[in-house]
Amino acid sequence: EKISDPVASYKLIRRVSAEWSDIVDYTQKSLYETFQTVLKYAQIPQEEDLNGAASGLIRLQEIYKLYPHNITKETALTADEAYHVGLVAYTEEKFQLAFLWFLYSLEKLTEYSTTTRLKLLNYLHSSAYDFGSLPVAIYFCRQHLNLDPDNEDVKVLLNLYKILYSQRTSNPDIFTLNTGSSKYETLCRGEVVKRTSKRQRALTCRYSTGGGNPRLMYAPVKEEVEWDDPQIIRYLDIISDREIEILKNISRPLLSRSETIGGVSKDRTSQGVFLGEDYPVVARVSQRIADVTGLSVDSAESLFVQNYGIGGRYEPHYDGCDDENGRIATFLIYMSDVAIGGATVFPEVGVALKPIKGSAVFWYNLHKNGQVDLYTLHAGCPVFRGNKWVANKWIHEYGQEFRKPCSLSYWE
Numbered sequence: 001e002k003i004s005d006p007v008a009s010y011k012l013i014r015r016v017s018a019e020w021s022d023i024v025d026y027t028q029k030s031l032y033e034t035f036q037t038v039l040k041y042a043q044i045p046q047e048e049d050l051n052g053a054a055s056g057l058i059r060l061q062e063i064y065k066l067y068p069h070n071i072t073k074e075t076a077l078t079a080d081e082a083y084h085v086g087l088v089a090y091t092e093e094k095f096q097l098a099f100l101w102f103l104y105s106l107e108k109l110t111e112y113s114t115t116t117r118l119k120l121l122n123y124l125h126s127s128a129y130d131f132g133s134l135p136v137a138i139y140f141c142r143q144h145l146n147l148d149p150d151n152e153d154v155k156v157l158l159n160l161y162k163i164l165y166s167q168r169t170s171n172p173d174i175f176t177l178n179t180g181s182s183k184y185e186t187l188c189r190g191e192v193v194k195r196t197s198k199r200q201r202a203l204t205c206r207y208s209t210g211g212g213n214p215r216l217m218y219a220p221v222k223e224e225v226e227w228d229d230p231q232i233i234r235y236l237d238i239i240s241d242r243e244i245e246i247l248k249n250i251s252r253p254l255l256s257r258s259e260t261i262g263g264v265s266k267d268r269t270s271q272g273v274f275l276g277e278d279y280p281v282v283a284r285v286s287q288r289i290a291d292v293t294g295l296s297v298d299s300a301e302s303l304f305v306q307n308y309g310i311g312g313r314y315e316p317h318y319d320g321c322d323d324e325n326g327r328i329a330t331f332l333i334y335m336s337d338v339a340i341g342g343a344t345v346f347p348e349v350g351v352a353l354k355p356i357k358g359s360a361v362f363w364y365n366l367h368k369n370g371q372v373d374l375y376t377l378h379a380g381c382p383v384f385r386g387n388k389w390v391a392n393k394w395i396h397e398y399g400q401e402f403r404k405p406c407s408l409s410y411w412e
């Protein structure tokens with residue numbers, strides 16, 4: 001949480017996961033039982049966590065168009081570390097990034113590295129080949145053969161690459177990254193769509209008492225329209241720094257990997273926990289949500305607190321579904337600022353919402369007729385620098401009959 005540089009964070013995870021097992025081995029021999037118990041239950045990063053961190057770096061590179069040299073500007077990786085990131089990219093079939101990491105590793109190679117030149121050359125030509133860049137594959141294959149002239153397998157490969165090269169016309173440039181061009185990725189990079197002046201005029205702000213709610217009369221909330229259709233409202237200063245600290249402190253020891261409908265997934269790399277109303281601060285936040293939105297929170301889900309680490313993200317999805325008592329609305333509270341990245345984006349409408357600590361955004365996922373509003377597709381962009389904390393309150397249909405009545409039109 002304290003480390004904001006993604007590469008430094010990767011290195012720390014790597015160090016702890018590697019060195020910890022040495023400490024464990026060493027202390028197995030000790031007689032101190034309590035120490036052993038601590039070791040057994042401590043949550044020390046495992047190989048899976050380390051691979052996850054490498055995968056996070058790769059996702060950041062893809063979205064923000066970062067070469068190994070860009071992302072390691074502040075913190076360099078060693079040849080062994082870069083080799084590991086390359087391997088993870090390779091297993092994810094991201095051959096161009098794998099290639100660039102192997103190349104970086106080659107540059108950083110020293111006599112103390114565990115990784116060898118031979119291994120790297122082997123991966124360099126395979127990843128260039130897999131990417132479709134045959135001249136580069138041939139170049140590194142020749143280098144490989146220079147170093148290991150009797151290797152028959154490599155000779156066969158070199159011939160194969162040559163034959164394929166003579167037959168192929170396309171030759172993609174493996175040294176130049178192309179950014180993902182999906183709307184989601186564009187928005188995450190901050191390439192905002194220009195707004196028409198009519199649209200801009202609709203984006204107003206005001207103090208609101210939630211339609212004369214007694215609890216808000218003396219302390220109206222600051223409300224900003226972030227988008228008009230679907231309406232996305234931002235509430236500023238909706239939660240205090242002290243409440244945020246309490247929520248984080250309650251959540252920290254309880255966090256576990258968030259899931260999607262299909263279970264744990266690469267699409268959603270955050271940790272989360274549902275907090276019950278028996279915590280006074282949670283009950284207070286729920287009441288405030290009910291006050292400002294004018295909706296009932298009786299049928300809502302418990303508050304879901306989430307933390308996103310390196311490259312942590314939630315790929316585009318809908319919160320709502322057509323079920324009876326579906327998630328009619330989302331109230332998303334930002335419990336941290338994020339130095340770079342981590343915006344909530346709506347690719348169908350071209351909106352990017354920056355996390356602002358203490359603020360919240362609110363939108364309806366469902367039309368009045370209960371069907372999903374397809375414009376509410378949204379995503380949490382990868383966190384590039386810093387740490388992102390949010391809390392979600394998903395509000396459901398039951399209980400809103402008189403607060404958000406259906407329309408007379410079936411289509412509305």
Ligand SMILES: O=C(O)CCC(=O)C(=O)O
Nearest residue numbers: 314343344379380390392
């Ligand atoms: O973290 C974000 O910005 C979005 C989170 C989200 O969409 C969700 O948890 O459903």
Ligand SMILES: [Fe+2]
Nearest residue numbers: 317318319378
């Ligand atoms: Fe969502």
